[in-house]
Amino acid sequence: MPIHTKTIGTVGRDYSTLQAWEDDLDDGTNAANNTTGYVAGEDAVGEVYADSTFTGSLVLTGGDVVGLNSVTLTVPVAERHDGTAGTGAKMTAGINIQESGGDEFVVEWIEIDLGGGGGPAINTNSSAFTKVPSIRNMLVHDQSGGSSFVGFAYAAARDCQVLNSIFYDNTRNTSLVVYGLALDSDRPDGGCFNNTVYNVANAGSGDAYGISINTDSANARVRNNISMGTTSSTGTPKDFNFGGSTNLTSSNNLSGDDTADDGGGSDHQISKTIADQFVSTVAGSEDLHLKAGSDAIGNGVDLGTTPSGVEIDINSRDRDAEGDTWDIGAHQTFSAAAFQAAWGANATTIAG
Numbered sequence: 493m494p495i496h497t498k499t500i501g502t503v504g505r506d507y508s509t510l511q512a513w514e515d516d517l518d519d520g521t522n523a524a525n526n527t528t529g530y531v532a533g534e535d536a537v538g539e540v541y542a543d544s545t546f547t548g549s550l551v552l553t554g555g556d557v558v559g560l561n562s563v564t565l566t567v568p569v570a571e572r573h574d575g576t577a578g579t580g581a582k583m584t585a586g587i588n589i590q591e592s593g594g595d596e597f598v599v600e601w602i603e604i605d606l607g608g609g610g611g612p613a614i615n616t617n618s619s620a621f622t623k624v625p626s627i628r629n630m631l632v633h634d635q636s637g638g639s640s641f642v643g644f645a646y647a648a649a650r651d652c653q654v655l656n657s658i659f660y661d662n663t664r665n666t667s668l669v670v671y672g673l674a675l676d677s678d679r680p681d682g683g684c685f686n687n688t689v690y691n692v693a694n695a696g697s698g699d700a701y702g703i704s705i706n707t708d709s710a711n712a713r714v715r716n717n718i719s720m721g722t723t724s725s726t727g728t729p730k731d732f733n734f735g736g737s738t739n740l741t742s743s744n745n746l747s748g749d750d751t752a753d754d755g756g757g758s759d760h761q762i763s764k765t766i767a768d769q770f771v772s773t774v775a776g777s778e779d780l781h782l783k784a785g786s787d788a789i790g791n792g793v794d795l796g797t798t799p800s801g802v803e804i805d806i807n808s809r810d811r812d813a814e815g816d817t818w819d820i821g822a823h824q825t826f827s828a829a830a831f832q833a834a835w836g837a838n839a840t841t842i843a844g
Contacts, residue, residue: 501541517555532559549585567601575806597625612646628655643671651682665695683713694724701733708736718821720748792818
């Protein structure tokens with residue numbers, strides 16, 4: 493399929509806002525830029541640059557009128573975050589995917605800093621898509637207040653695929669449930685893989701769930717995820733919450749409480765200490781890369797290259813191509829031996 497790429501940013505870009513780019517996906521003339529518009533069968537790509545902080549929310553409806561094959565909102569390699577706040581292309585409001593046709597959606601490599609505002613940061617629940625959206629390599633943080641639903645990613649009735657992303661600091665005082673990820677996970681192209689979720693907190697009477705899977709489907713896959721630091725004042729906190737454990741595929745998840753294995757499966761790490769896992773959980777300076785000695789290191793399951801992009805970690809490391817023993821979570825560490833093999837015999841730094 494032909495790829496049609498447009499740039500989004502401040503300096504010399506095709507569009508200055510995310511929504512302006514999206515609005516032209518169905519415009520056969522692309523009148524806003526006086527150029528050839530999108531046509532049927534194309535793969536539409538929007539490249540987001542870090543020369544601008546995008547303050548408005550984004551509603552993605554796709555190119556159904558034109559008949560696009562896929563829609564990808566991405567960030568050029570040099571503009572991507574490194575898994576910590578303020579290091580790449582950033583927006584300060586959420587993304588609502590409302591596509592109702594056959595486009596394939598990918599949203600990746602963007603930092604969403606809600607700055608204490610409401611959510612959800614990513615919402616696919618009102619879509620009626622035929623292809624499940626893929627959310628990958630995202631950095632999402634600092635959410636509170638807002639709508640009756642509070643979660644980083646909301647797909648409780650409409651599935652989405654969430655890969656290799658870091659979510660942290662979702663706090664609220666409510667009688668409702670506060671979520672990190674709320675996923676339906678009943679589609680064969682959905683699932684939750686290699687994510688890190690930290691500090692989902694309810695100061696009220698409602699429950700709090702770090703990763704919540706709404707259905708007990710044979711298509712549900714929950715593998716290689718970390719969820720820790722889930723708290724509730726008087727409600728029930730769970731790092732992992734499963735709708736059932738009979739049919740889904742769950743393995744190699746890690747929790748601070750004893751819920752990582754509540755979905756059945758094997759090779760889970762439960763009741764682990766937060767301080768042993770991450771570089772920093774200091775408020776305002778969070779760095780959820782794995783630290784030396786983390787229980788997540790070497791305890792993941794090798795997922796190969798399925799689904800697409802599952803092998804690429806939060807720092808763009810290709811676990812599959814590098815032959816890594818997979819870690820749990822969004823960050824893949826690599827050993828001194830691997831570093832030396834890549835960079836020469838004099839290399840001694842352990843990097844990840």
